[in-house]
Amino acid sequence: MNQNTNDRAENSSMLYFASDYMEGAHPLVLKALQDTNLMHSSGYGTDPFCESAMEKIRTACGVKDAAVHFLAGGTQANAVVISSVLRPYQGVISADSGHISQHEAGAIEHTGHKVLTVPGYDGKLSAADVDSFCSTFYNDDNHDHMVMPGMVYISHPTESGTLYTLAEMKELRAVCDRYKMPLYLDGARLAYALACPANELTLKDLAVLCDVFYIGGTKCGALYGEAVVIPDPGQIPHFFTMIKQHGALMAKGRILGIQFDTLFTDDLYLQIGRSAIECADMIREALKDRGYSLCFASPTNQVFPVFDNRKLALLQDKVMYSFWEKYDDEHTVIRFATSWATSKEDTQTLIRLL
Amino acid sequence: MNQNTNDRAENSSMLYFASDYMEGAHPLVLKALQDTNLMHSSGYGTDPFCESAMEKIRTACGVKDAAVHFLAGGTQANAVVISSVLRPYQGVISADSGHISQHEAGAIEHTGHKVLTVPGYDGKLSAADVDSFCSTFYNDDNHDHMVMPGMVYISHPTESGTLYTLAEMKELRAVCDRYKMPLYLDGARLAYALACPANELTLKDLAVLCDVFYIGGTKCGALYGEAVVIPDPGQIPHFFTMIKQHGALMAKGRILGIQFDTLFTDDLYLQIGRSAIECADMIREALKDRGYSLCFASPTNQVFPVFDNRKLALLQDKVMYSFWEKYDDEHTVIRFATSWATSKEDTQTLIRLL
């Protein structure tokens, strides 16, 4: 990497709050890769590093027979899981704002399945809305000419950073049971939920409430990687082959195993989340103090303030943030995201600029 | 990683020649990840690390406008490339032994396309056989009821470790031109071809002869990753979205960029290959000296000796190798693979056991 390149990657006077995947891996993850680098092991996730990571995740989830599979990314995990669960005549219910509905370039449809959208509220899917969707479907005399709802997709935190309560999840579970639909939870940012004081859902709860979910690594301290957990593996037979068929099976599966083994050692995964939440809370508090309004009731690592466009113009040379959406002609919703890599110093510098 | 796990990963009295993806990354690759770890950059391959790596690969290939995309694995690269190039009524021609035909769990068919197999010789596809296949197709009055050959897939080295000569490649290119089929080369083990004295094909040749090819990282020194090169990017429009749709777009694209930037700095990629070839040559020579016959004319990092089953029984507690195929009731073809991580010491120890 020549100096010039480094310069382009790193501008020392810039603050980086655009996303939670702007750096490498948590130093302990990198250290583990270093420590094991020249050890030999077999491929495709059959190695002892993966085995150890799986065991730690099973323990953390409280399900000793769960299947755990390590994939490289979130869109991939969603496509492999959903197309492994659905039958060809079925679709997957998602909030209209769901990642699979909006920002995965049609990955689900590419596998032959329709995404059945239901309006979300603060990014969440309500049990009542899912119930109503299914009830309308089954009461339609023509439903055999339509795509059967065969699965429910949610994320926690959601795209808007919001969290399901335990009660909401239990209601969703009940609706899923009523219509015999597996419940799948996308946990791309799960560390930032688990570490959040407002969060009511533990990994053990997820293992009871969901048929399948994934624990996000890419945005939570790993170089890359997501851990798909299937509490009752019999529900998704031949998932290994499905992973291979989707081009999602890593020859050096151990690299994923080593990373998750580290994230699930000494509560590192929670610790990573906690640090990000502390920074996000500092930002949220400062924004409220200064009278900014916040879009979405996000208590996690994403903060969505509404900014006056003139203020924003002043900010943009100093802070990298994400444009979220136009609020009105004079205001814009933006996103600040924190991560394990966000420092308290940078956070305070940002606050001074607000 | 606890000690116990390490024990399971590493048995100090064992020799590891089963595959070329049994360790982590080349130390310089890991060092680059370490050095850049806390730098900030944008996601999805838009970062300066990727930009630098792309530029170095373009230079190495001698095509300054080539598109370079970094994907996570080989099956993934094959599925994304092939389904981006083919029209729905087309299939891809492959040697019957081709990886896409045998060992990718139907990844190509999953995208809706037939793999049209032609018998290979030593893992290679001959121009004459491809010509004959196409000629038979177009001369069949019913060819509109059949899958049109729309692309040719080869690998270099092949599954059998063999190499195409420059003349063979030019013939294949001519057949492809005759039938208007793009030529795609899978370079999962390309470093081990490029570094091989017998190899006639440079990266610059590939960029001229192929419509698209990938430079393998996973088996050639990276933690994971393959670099897809499209010399004339206009040939595959919206490839970025296709990558996303296949769940193959990495949020932290930089991790791939940093690795390939390193592999293409100071000829590291070639150096990695050379070290593996030296070890493989030592094994080959020893095997020939001792009268073993070798299956396939592989001059690369894979060696395929025929062993007497009794000899093999003695070997298997001391060496990890790959079973390749049954030769006859008393003999077996096995594979020894070397890699950048194979030491001369281990190689000599292996030789003493043969």
Added chain:
Amino acid sequence: MNQNTNDRAENSSMLYFASDYMEGAHPLVLKALQDTNLMHSSGYGTDPFCESAMEKIRTACGVKDAAVHFLAGGTQANAVVISSVLRPYQGVISADSGHISQHEAGAIEHTGHKVLTVPGYDGKLSAADVDSFCSTFYNDDNHDHMVMPGMVYISHPTESGTLYTLAEMKELRAVCDRYKMPLYLDGARLAYALACPANELTLKDLAVLCDVFYIGGTKCGALYGEAVVIPDPGQIPHFFTMIKQHGALMAKGRILGIQFDTLFTDDLYLQIGRSAIECADMIREALKDRGYSLCFASPTNQVFPVFDNRKLALLQDKVMYSFWEKYDDEHTVIRFATSWATSKEDTQTLIRLL
């Protein structure tokens, strides 16, 4: 067919207004099948009957080089056309009420493509809404992570029986041109549009304004069959093979050819439409006279009155109609459909019952 069966099919005291596919074929169509029955011809649509029908349709459409292909049904035509036109990274824009969006059991998604829904008005898609959808898409910085709008699907008449004006169609065409999207028109009930006094669009207009459209046979006098017209055949290469791949190529293609040849002889297709429209107009007038309100501004063969539920209860033993949707707790929207097979006598009997 035994008598008992006939009884179940036919209840002489019942009136049949539930749909436009409750009988066989127009008598002239059946006669043509009878007259040609023992003649010999080649298969797969290569026969002289198909050739004659194609030529008549080309003439009717005023495009002498158009490709005409006969398929068996509407969902099939939609799936084959749309998946032949779109590239894998593209989806098709449809009104949310569009048949492909609601009532084809995910046939489009099954081919790997997302249906991109835009709110319709009276079943129609407005150029402004399509423009806004596309403009939002292209202005979104993340649009490479989203499904590109690659085609526009409309029907004429629409699901609600409404018609596009010539001006509306020209606007849609202009939007399609702006975003380089082919325009596809589903004409399942086209005879009932063409014969309608309010209709402004001729077959010649469609051939100029659309990239591809189909002329419905199943609901307009044929036993089954739809004629797909591609004014510029080069736009959809290898469409024949696509038809075969979708299982949509009829071995006895001539049966479709004979039917369409008849429908396009001596203006039978228009005459079929006219008779149905006259009956529908009688019903519409009677409904208005009696103070019923009509949902949707349909001037074609479908009429959508709002009925008091008590009135409906009296009607249902005497008339077969279609339930459309609940209007409020005491009212229901129903559909009466007429066809070439609807008699003036039955229509007058129905009117007396209203």
Added chain:
Amino acid sequence: MNQNTNDRAENSSMLYFASDYMEGAHPLVLKALQDTNLMHSSGYGTDPFCESAMEKIRTACGVKDAAVHFLAGGTQANAVVISSVLRPYQGVISADSGHISQHEAGAIEHTGHKVLTVPGYDGKLSAADVDSFCSTFYNDDNHDHMVMPGMVYISHPTESGTLYTLAEMKELRAVCDRYKMPLYLDGARLAYALACPANELTLKDLAVLCDVFYIGGTKCGALYGEAVVIPDPGQIPHFFTMIKQHGALMAKGRILGIQFDTLFTDDLYLQIGRSAIECADMIREALKDRGYSLCFASPTNQVFPVFDNRKLALLQDKVMYSFWEKYDDEHTVIRFATSWATSKEDTQTLIRLL
């Protein structure tokens, strides 16, 4: 249809033996369509005509709870059935000469599934070869990286006109049971098997031995149509929706019902087959008498003689036959096909020309 067109369809001095789908429908089928033409009934196969046909087929098959579905064509039936039965990680075993493998334009792969080919003998698949294929698969340590055999496809008669014996079928069934694979039989020309003296398999046998099969109509007396029989309907849930999703659900389903109801009244289906077999036997006998050799041991309505190319040149202005394959530089294999529409007179005229 103008006279000129008729002329092109019918050349009075020509003999038509090219295929079994060169005419319309058996006169009784057409009469039934005529007789029922103006009766009213509901759509999508829910009418009493279909119900009656289903009941007659259930009786003929001796399975009173079987599901019977009417589809429009054979490739369609194959694609709908196979993609409804297979899970995404599975493929279908077929003889290499199987219709799904060669002549359906990749219809099976289009649904995402690989056709796993096994060499056939005389167009048939042997139980031993299927067993060997599966045994090799399951004994391969890498089989989780490969496409699992999930179903077996055969046809009866085969592409070569040959027939399975009852013993062969029982052996195939046993292999299917051993590897938990449903057995599917394509009966496109089933009438010509059932009516053949050499045939050992009754419809009742098929219903016991197969998990699903279809009774061909298109080539056996109908205008179009195939009847898919699922002896135990629970094995393929939501098959109706799968039919719709594939664009294979006919709005006027009754047209298929009326045809099959006729074909299964008073043994018409068998009678149709018998007449064709008698003609084929006459041709076979004459060919043998004159010393021609026959390719394939076909006792059904297809005859595959080897002709000297000079003789063939003389024949081609007088007889329409099918080119089958080149035998050697001076000889060619051709096909004569008879059908319900073949007259004894034409057959004798053909024989005089041989």
